[in-house]
Amino acid sequence: MNKLAKDPINLVVAGVGGQGNVMVSLVIGNALVHEGYFVTIGETYGSSQRGGSVMSHLKISAEKQFSPLIPEGQADVVLGMEPVETLRVLKSFGNQNVITVVNPRPIHPVDFTGSGGGYPDMQSLLGQIKSLSGKTYTVNATDEALKMGNAMLANMILIGALLKSGLIPLSEDALIPVIKNMFPKAVAENTKALKAGTELVGILS
Amino acid sequence: MPNIDIDAPGSNQLFIGNEAMARGALEAGIGFASAYPGTPSSEILGSLSEIAKKRDIYVEWSVNEKVAIEAGSAASFAGIRSLVAMKMNGLNVVIDFLSTIILSGIGKKGIVVMVGDDPSAHSSSNETDSRPVAKWLDIPLVEPGDFQEAKDMMPFIYDVSEEFGTICLLRSVTRIAHARGNIKLGEIPKIKHKARFEQFLDPAAPMPTPIMCIPSPFRHMFQHMRIDKVREKFETCSFNRYVGPEKPDLLIVTAGSGWLYSQDAVNALKAEDRIGILKLGTLWPLPEKLVKSCLSRADKVLFIEETDPFLEGAVMEYAAGFSAESKRNMFYGKQTRHLNSFGELTPDAVIKAITSVLDIKYAPRDAEYMKKVGAIPQDHVMDRLLTFCPGCPHRASFWAIKDALHMDGRHGFVTGDIGCYTMALGPAGFFQTRTHQCMGAGAGLANGFGQLGRFGFDQPVVSVVGDSTFFHSIMPALVNGVHNHANFTLVILDNGATAMTGFQPHPGTELTAMGEPAAQISMENICRAIGARVEICDPFDLKNTTRTMLDLIEQEKGARVAIMRRTCELVRQKKDKKPYKMQINPDKCLGEDCGCNRLCTRIFRCPGLIWDASIGKTRIDEVICNACGVCADICPEGAITKEAVA
Numbered sequence: 001m002n003k004l005a006k007d008p009i010n011l012v013v014a015g016v017g018g019q020g021n022v023m024v025s026l027v028i029g030n031a032l033v034h035e036g037y038f039v040t041i042g043e044t045y046g047s048s049q050r051g052g053s054v055m056s057h058l059k060i061s062a063e064k065q066f067s068p069l070i071p072e073g074q075a076d077v078v079l080g081m082e083p084v085e086t087l088r089v090l091k092s093f094g095n096q097n098v099i100t101v102v103n104p105r106p107i108h109p110v111d112f113t114g115s116g117g118g119y120p121d122m123q124s125l126l127g128q129i130k131s132l133s134g135k136t137y138t139v140n141a142t143d144e145a146l147k148m149g150n151a152m153l154a155n156m157i158l159i160g161a162l163l164k165s166g167l168i169p170l171s172e173d174a175l176i177p178v179i180k181n182m183f184p185k186a187v188a189e190n191t192k193a194l195k196a197g198t199e200l201v202g203i204l205s
Numbered sequence: 206m207p208n209i210d211i212d213a214p215g216s217n218q219l220f221i222g223n224e225a226m227a228r229g230a231l232e233a234g235i236g237f238a239s240a241y242p243g244t245p246s247s248e249i250l251g252s253l254s255e256i257a258k259k260r261d262i263y264v265e266w267s268v269n270e271k272v273a274i275e276a277g278s279a280a281s282f283a284g285i286r287s288l289v290a291m292k293m294n295g296l297n298v299v300i301d302f303l304s305t306i307i308l309s310g311i312g313k314k315g316i317v318v319m320v321g322d323d324p325s326a327h328s329s330s331n332e333t334d335s336r337p338v339a340k341w342l343d344i345p346l347v348e349p350g351d352f353q354e355a356k357d358m359m360p361f362i363y364d365v366s367e368e369f370g371t372i373c374l375l376r377s378v379t380r381i382a383h384a385r386g387n388i389k390l391g392e393i394p395k396i397k398h399k400a401r402f403e404q405f406l407d408p409a410a411p412m413p414t415p416i417m418c419i420p421s422p423f424r425h426m427f428q429h430m431r432i433d434k435v436r437e438k439f440e441t442c443s444f445n446r447y448v449g450p451e452k453p454d455l456l457i458v459t460a461g462s463g464w465l466y467s468q469d470a471v472n473a474l475k476a477e478d479r480i481g482i483l484k485l486g487t488l489w490p491l492p493e494k495l496v497k498s499c500l501s502r503a504d505k506v507l508f509i510e511e512t513d514p515f516l517e518g519a520v521m522e523y524a525a526g527f528s529a530e531s532k533r534n535m536f537y538g539k540q541t542r543h544l545n546s547f548g549e550l551t552p553d554a555v556i557k558a559i560t561s562v563l564d565i566k567y568a569p570r571d572a573e574y575m576k577k578v579g580a581i582p583q584d585h586v587m588d589r590l591l592t593f594c595p596g597c598p599h600r601a602s603f604w605a606i607k608d609a610l611h612m613d614g615r616h617g618f619v620t621g622d623i624g625c626y627t628m629a630l631g632p633a634g635f636f637q638t639r640t641h642q643c644m645g646a647g648a649g650l651a652n653g654f655g656q657l658g659r660f661g662f663d664q665p666v667v668s669v670v671g672d673s674t675f676f677h678s679i680m681p682a683l684v685n686g687v688h689n690h691a692n693f694t695l696v697i698l699d700n701g702a703t704a705m706t707g708f709q710p711h712p713g714t715e716l717t718a719m720g721e722p723a724a725q726i727s728m729e730n731i732c733r734a735i736g737a738r739v740e741i742c743d744p745f746d747l748k749n750t751t752r753t754m755l756d757l758i759e760q761e762k763g764a765r766v767a768i769m770r771r772t773c774e775l776v777r778q779k780k781d782k783k784p785y786k787m788q789i790n791p792d793k794c795l796g797e798d799c800g801c802n803r804l805c806t807r808i809f810r811c812p813g814l815i816w817d818a819s820i821g822k823t824r825i826d827e828v829i830c831n832a833c834g835v836c837a838d839i840c841p842e843g844a845i846t847k848e849a850v851a
Contacts (some may be wrong), residue, residue: 016589017591018594020831023495023560025385026219026385029219029385030219033217033218033219033387036433037421038386038387038388039219039385039386040352040382040384040385040386040465041219041385041386042380042384043383043384044327049594049626050591050592050594050625051589051590051591051812052589052590052591053589064471065351065353065386065387065465066465066468067354067380067462067465067466067468067469067552068379068380068384068385068386068462068549069466069552070552071473071551071552071553071556071569072470072553072569072570073569073570073574074473074569084585084587087581087585087586088586089579090578091581091586092572094578095569095570095574096571096573096574105828107812107828107829108812108815108816108826108827109587109588109589109590110589110590110592110810110811110812118584118586118818120582120584124585125585128581128582128585132574132577132578132581142828146828149672151828172693181207184559192646204737
């Protein structure tokens with residue numbers, strides 16, 4: 001465990017119910033606790049499998065246990081599993097320095113308005129995300145995961161990309177024991193996905 | 206993920222608060238645990254059930270909270286430490302029993318009720334604060350302020366329970382019970398539990414029998430005396446502490462998640478030298494001497510606590526008694542509207558309250574950034590309302606109920622209940638549900654509506670309940686309905702699990718909480734034995750289910766039952782692969798020209814179906830779709846096809 005440049009580091013994981021948001025925060029959280037850090041995770045849930053917006057707040061500290069919720073505007077890193085949800089989180093928790101890692105694969109909302117459930121224009125959406133972030137990385141995690149044969153691997157790809165963003169005090173190696181522990185039947189796929197994530201990171205221009 | 210009984214004392218683990226409490230109960234040497242599931246309390250018993258056999262303890266998902274607490278008390282009476290867990294609504298169910306066990310006292314070993322409150326009602330139908338029950342009934346009450354305390358409090362509170370011979374209450378809130386944090390583990394003692402109900406007839410014996418609550422006034426007085434003694438113990442308890450300067454400008458009095466939020470807020474405002482925090486872990490009886498000594502430190506006092514002004518009221522009530530002999534404090538909190546007595550506490554709310562009381566300027570983001578936030582187009586962050594999972598049988602069930610009620614044409618309606626199917630209040634279930642209260646209420650209401658025919662009432666009434674809810678609290682309502690000839694249809698959505706709270710077993714399922722074969726109770730046999738007509742259908746067979754519903758609705762006499770049986774999709778997909786290959790033929794899909802104007806995406810609204818405005822056709826999102834096949838039967842043009850996967 002190292003002293004952190006900023007303590008605590010506030011990470012928000014944003015997505016849609018059913019994507020595996022809780023799993024992502026558990027993988028990261030367990031690895032960090034294993035490395036000796038204090039981690040607090042707060043989750044919005046209840047909607048966790050039901051198509052609603054889901055986010056997890058992670059506070060990472062070398063010093064003490066923090067509360068499970070991040071105050072307005074205090075995110076340091078946003079891991080966006082879905083673009084609209086990424087923007088939603090930036091609206092409440094973003095600031096001019098926040099690092100954003102986003103998977104540009106949309107999950108369409110169910111049409112409750114009869115309007116067609118139109119999804120916003122992706123270029124405009126990514127433009128907004130970029131303007132509200134200090135640095136933005138896009139990772140085509142779902143496309144890559146489907147190539148690997150399992151859409152859920154997108155999560156491990158995103159975690160790999162997150163490690164490359166620089167702020168989270170974790171190496172790829174630190175995740176291997178957690179992968180072995182949490183996915184004993186799929187160690188090879190997840191390790192491969194993690195590696196792919198570290199290589200896929202591209203900066204939005 | 207390690208089990209909660211991992212044998213690694215001194216190691217650090219990432220546990221949710223509920224797991225921490227369960228671990229603490231193991232370290233306290235419990236031998237018996239019972240509960241009814243309810244968010245945010247379910248993982249307490251859930252995590253114990255996984256290790257029960259190995260650790261030689263008994264763990265049970267009881268049919269409801271009342272049976273759970275009575276079963277747990279029997280263990281205490283026979284000399285076994287026991288734990289009973291429930292959500293806040295469950296506490297309402299057990300109050301009758303609580304009101305007697307505080308008078309009778311417990312057995313030789315302790316019993317603790319762990320209640321999970323859900324401020325903001327993230328997954329609840331109400332938002333009540335359980336703490337006033339402790340004051341009302343004279344029950345010692347503790348509340349953990351972080352994850353480590355959630356574990357460490359357990360041995361302490363069992364000792365209190367045994368030392369004073371009283372049942373105790375532990376309250377946690379969503380942001381402790383369902384949040385995760387570091388836990389440093391302790392030792393789990395090796396105990397060979399031995400149960401025996403000792404029958405001492407000598408009234409001077411430590412636990413004289415019969416265990417009873419009469420003479421009540423005498424025992425009521427005795428409980429008051431007990432509480433005074435507990436207060437003495439709480440005065441020096443290490444879960445209560447003051448941190449901060451000797452004479453702060455502001456004293457925060459806090460408990461529960463408020464402890465973490467208060468520290469975060471003081472940290473964010475860099476006000477460590479101005480603000481002191483009195484953190485209480487034992488909330489009732491109030492440790493008055495400690496409170497009095499801290500009140501003398503500062504003029505201004507701010508209360509930070511979840512939901513009701515419980516501490517706020519208790520401290521002010523106590524302070525009123527000695528105000529003549531010392532200076533008066535200025536009290537801030539919910540009664541001064543610095544914080545709300547509804548909704549959950551947040552770090553922002555705490556920061557706002559402090560900055561208001563101390564007149565500190567705080568802006569989390571600069572004006573330029575806020576301008577950009579303000580410029581985000583509304584449609585870029587559209588709402589995502591909750592809906593049933595793709596492939597959920599409930600969507601099909603409510604489709605059939607909707608069609609049947611519509612065909613009947615007399616403006617019939619659904620009285621709802623508690624479970625995933627609560628979402629039928631909204632578009633997920635086509636707005637069919639028209640009443641929503643507590644567990645079992647829909648069937649009780651249907652009983653009443655079903656007697657109103659004599660006053661001209663002619664609307665069909667359909668009470669929709671889940672399988673676990675049926676066992677929890679529907680059976681008496683069905684007995685009442687059959688006995689009194691109430692005119693309603695009871696629909697049981699039997700998906701084979703307590704799905705909303707995490708697939709816990711119930712009396713209709715195959716296994717017990719300990720994973721052993723259970724005596725499966727048949728809902729249809731119960732209903733038929735009561736004397737109701739029972740029809741069973743598969744909601745994915747829409748045609749037959751709709752026809753059956755219509756027939757039942759039109760029976761017009763007595764209480765009758767439809768069981769709509771189909772395994773929860775989340776359970777199914779753990780075992781089986783997708784049953785169909787789903788496709789949409791774009792040549793057949795009429796898009797907005799479809800007779801019903803996009804029936805599939807506008808009305809049926811499964812998340813697996815997407816309206817692709819660019820081509821004016823519906824598409825299937827293969828990442829989301831679980832291939833239940835129901836939409837193929839909905840599409841009037843036959844554009845959606847299902848092909849069985851070999």
